[in-house]
Amino acid sequence: MTSANVHRLAVALLAALLVGCHKSGPGETAAGDSSSAARTKIRVGFSQIGAESDWRKANTESIKSEAAARGVELIFSDAQQKKENQIKALRNFIVQDVDVIVLAPVVKTGWEPVLKEIRDAGIPVVLTDRRVENEDLYRTFIGADFVEEGRRAARWLVDATGGKAVIVELEGTPGADPAIDRKKGFHEVIAQYPEMKVIKSQSGEFTRAKGREVMETFLKSPEGPSITALFAHNDDMALGAIQAIEEAGLKPGEDILIVSIDGVYAAFEAMVAGKLNCTVECNPLLGPQLFDTIEDILAGRDVPKWIKTEEGVFTRETAAEDIKHRRY
Amino acid sequence: MPLQSTMIELSRHIVRTLLGIKWALLALALLLAFNAIFTDNFFEIRFQDGHLYGTLIDILNHGSKVAIVAVGMTLVIATAGVDLSVGAIVAISGAVAASLLVERGAPWYVAIVAALVTSLALGLWNGALVVWLRLQPIVATLILMVAGRGVAQLITDGRIITFEDSHLAWFGNGALFALPVPVTMLALVAGVGALLTRRTALGMFIESVGDNEQASRLAGVPDRAVKLFVYTFCGLCAGIAGIIECSYIKAADANNAGQLLELDAILAVVIGGTSLMGGRFFILGSIVGALLMQALTKTLYMLDVSADIAPAPKAIAVVLVCLLQSPAGRELIARWRSRRRGGSA
Incomplete structure (x- = not known):
C-alpha cells in the first residue's frame, strides 16, 4: 500500500467514524409544509439543548406530548449540546415563519445577533430552563427558581x-x-x-x-x-x-x-x-405551562418576564404512592 | 548459586527503581508527615465489618483505580506514545457490564468478561491506528476519547443504569486480605506488568522503541507488535478500572465515569519519573504518583479547602515534583551537592 493510499484510507475511516458518532444530524425532524394555504394550526419552533440526561429527555417528552395533545404543530430541533446548531435552527425557524420560537439555550451569552434577527422578523421568543443575558430580547422565561x-x-x-x-x-x-x-x-x-x-x-x-x-x-x-x-x-x-x-x-x-x-x-x-x-x-415537565404561555402571547395577553415552574417537595412518607406517578 | 544471584539481581533492581522514583516517594512522605501534624484522624485506622477502615485505606482504595490505569499508561508512554482514550474506555466498560447485567439479565461473570473483552478490543483499535495507519498516538487515541463517551451513552441509552448484584458490587466495595478489592486488583495488574516487562525481553523492547524507533526496528525489535501490545494492555487496564468505578457506585454513569481520568493517569506517570519522550519507565513510580495525587485530594478535603481553589495547591505540588525531576532541576541539585561536598572536604 502506498502512503497516499494509506492516507486516503485513514481519511475515509475517520469520516465514517465521525458520521457514525452523530447518529442523527442536527436538524428539523418534523419540519412541516410552510406553504400550507390554510394555516389554522399554531406553529412553534423549539430548539432543545440535547438529550444529555434523564431530566432533559423527560423535558423534551413533556413538550412534545403537550403539543400533540393541543394540536400545535411543533418543529423540534435537537442541538446536541452545540450552540452553532441552535443558531442554525433558529434561523431556519425564521425562514419557516413560525408563530412562536421556544429556546432552551445551551449557554448564557452570545445570542444577541440571532435574537435580534428574530425580533426583526416579529416572532416572539420564549426561553425555557436557562436564561440568556439580555432581557430585552425575549418575551418570557419559564424555568426553575x-x-x-x-x-x-x-x-x-x-x-x-x-x-x-x-x-x-x-x-x-x-x-x-x-x-x-x-x-x-x-x-x-x-x-x-x-x-x-x-x-x-x-x-x-x-x-x-x-x-x-x-x-x-x-x-x-x-x-x-x-x-x-x-x-x-x-x-x-x-x-x-x-x-x-x-x-x-x-x-x-x-x-x-x-x-x-x-x-x-x-x-x-x-x-x-x-x-x-x-x-x-x-420539574422538567414544562409542557402544559409552556403552551399556556404561548397561547397567552398569541392572544395578545401580557405575560410576566419570569414564569416559575410548578415544583413540589416530596418526602419518604408519601414516596411509595408518589413513585407510581413519576415519569422520569 | 542461581537463587543467590537472582536475589542479588532483584535487590539491585529494587534499589535502582527506588532511586529512580525518589522524588515521588519523597513528596508522598512529606505529604503524609504534613497530615500527621496538621490533620486530625488522618492515620486513624480501625477494623470494621471484616476489613480495615480509615482515611489511609480510602486513599489506597481510590488511588488504586487511577494507579491501574497509570500502569497501562506507563507502558504506552514508554514507547513515546500516549493514550487519551482511557477515560472513555472506563465509561464504556462500565456501561457494557451494567447494561448486560441489568437489561439482558446476563450473569455477573459474563458481564465482566464482556466488558474486559470490549476494552481489550478498543485498546487494540488504538494500537492498530498507531501501527498501521501511522497516526500520531495523540490523534489516534483522541478519536476514541471524543467518540467513546458517546458510545457509552448509546449503550446505556443516556441513563444511569443501577444494579444491586452483590458479585459485581464486590469489586468496588468488597474486601480481600482486609483491604479494599481494588488494592488487590492493582497488585495483580502491576505484578503482571512488572513480570512481563522485567522477566522477559518485552521491557527492553518497549524502552528501545521509545528511545529510538527506527534504530530498534533496524536492530530487529518487533516494534509494531510491541506497540500493539502496549495499547491493548492499556485498554485492558482501563477496562478493569471501569469495572471498579461502576461497581463502586453500583451504577454505570456513562456521562461522568472516568471523566478526565486520562489526565490524572498521565500526571501520575510523569510524577512517577517516566519521561513523556519515552524510554525508561517506572511502573512503581506511576503507582506512587497516583497515590500521591489521591492523598493530596484527600488532604484538601480534610482541611476544608473550598472546591473553587482546590486545584491551585494541587498544581503547585505537581509543578514542584516535576521541576525536581526535570533534567535542569536534576543538574541544579547535582551541582549544589558537589559544591557542598567540595566545601566540606
Whole structure:
C-alpha cells in the first residue's frame, strides 16, 4: 500500500467514524409544509439543548406530548449540546415563519445577533430552563427558581429537625448556576436558626462517585460522628453519599437525615427504601405551562418576564404512592 | 548459586527503581508527615465489618483505580506514545457490564468478561491506528476519547443504569486480605506488568522503541507488535478500572465515569519519573504518583479547602515534583551537592 493510499484510507475511516458518532444530524425532524394555504394550526419552533440526561429527555417528552395533545404543530430541533446548531435552527425557524420560537439555550451569552434577527422578523421568543443575558430580547422565561429550591430544602430540614442540626453540604460543580443558587437559598434560611450549622461544604461535582468519596471524608473527619444531616445539591450526589454512610456502619435516613434536589426516579426509589428523606423537585415537565404561555402571547395577553415552574417537595412518607406517578 | 544471584539481581533492581522514583516517594512522605501534624484522624485506622477502615485505606482504595490505569499508561508512554482514550474506555466498560447485567439479565461473570473483552478490543483499535495507519498516538487515541463517551451513552441509552448484584458490587466495595478489592486488583495488574516487562525481553523492547524507533526496528525489535501490545494492555487496564468505578457506585454513569481520568493517569506517570519522550519507565513510580495525587485530594478535603481553589495547591505540588525531576532541576541539585561536598572536604 502506498502512503497516499494509506492516507486516503485513514481519511475515509475517520469520516465514517465521525458520521457514525452523530447518529442523527442536527436538524428539523418534523419540519412541516410552510406553504400550507390554510394555516389554522399554531406553529412553534423549539430548539432543545440535547438529550444529555434523564431530566432533559423527560423535558423534551413533556413538550412534545403537550403539543400533540393541543394540536400545535411543533418543529423540534435537537442541538446536541452545540450552540452553532441552535443558531442554525433558529434561523431556519425564521425562514419557516413560525408563530412562536421556544429556546432552551445551551449557554448564557452570545445570542444577541440571532435574537435580534428574530425580533426583526416579529416572532416572539420564549426561553425555557436557562436564561440568556439580555432581557430585552425575549418575551418570557419559564424555568426553575434554583434559589427557591435551596430554600425549600432548608425549610424541610428545619421542620424535620426542630431547628437543630449539624449539617454537611455536597455542592454541585463549582461555578454552575444551580450550585451557586441552591447554596444561596439554603444558607439564607439556615442563617435564621442559630442551632443549625453547616460544618462542612465541598463539591461532589453533581456525580454519584464524587458524592460518595466526599461523604466518606466528611464521616472520617474529627467532626464526623456529630453529623446529623446532609444537604446535597442534586439527587445523584445524595445517592452516592448514602453508600458512604452505610459503609460507615450508619443508617442513612435515620442516623443522618438526607435532603436533596431534582426528584429523579432513583431518588424516589431510595425514599421508598427509607434511605433518603426528602427531595425537592426540579420539574422538567414544562409542557402544559409552556403552551399556556404561548397561547397567552398569541392572544395578545401580557405575560410576566419570569414564569416559575410548578415544583413540589416530596418526602419518604408519601414516596411509595408518589413513585407510581413519576415519569422520569 | 542461581537463587543467590537472582536475589542479588532483584535487590539491585529494587534499589535502582527506588532511586529512580525518589522524588515521588519523597513528596508522598512529606505529604503524609504534613497530615500527621496538621490533620486530625488522618492515620486513624480501625477494623470494621471484616476489613480495615480509615482515611489511609480510602486513599489506597481510590488511588488504586487511577494507579491501574497509570500502569497501562506507563507502558504506552514508554514507547513515546500516549493514550487519551482511557477515560472513555472506563465509561464504556462500565456501561457494557451494567447494561448486560441489568437489561439482558446476563450473569455477573459474563458481564465482566464482556466488558474486559470490549476494552481489550478498543485498546487494540488504538494500537492498530498507531501501527498501521501511522497516526500520531495523540490523534489516534483522541478519536476514541471524543467518540467513546458517546458510545457509552448509546449503550446505556443516556441513563444511569443501577444494579444491586452483590458479585459485581464486590469489586468496588468488597474486601480481600482486609483491604479494599481494588488494592488487590492493582497488585495483580502491576505484578503482571512488572513480570512481563522485567522477566522477559518485552521491557527492553518497549524502552528501545521509545528511545529510538527506527534504530530498534533496524536492530530487529518487533516494534509494531510491541506497540500493539502496549495499547491493548492499556485498554485492558482501563477496562478493569471501569469495572471498579461502576461497581463502586453500583451504577454505570456513562456521562461522568472516568471523566478526565486520562489526565490524572498521565500526571501520575510523569510524577512517577517516566519521561513523556519515552524510554525508561517506572511502573512503581506511576503507582506512587497516583497515590500521591489521591492523598493530596484527600488532604484538601480534610482541611476544608473550598472546591473553587482546590486545584491551585494541587498544581503547585505537581509543578514542584516535576521541576525536581526535570533534567535542569536534576543538574541544579547535582551541582549544589558537589559544591557542598567540595566545601566540606
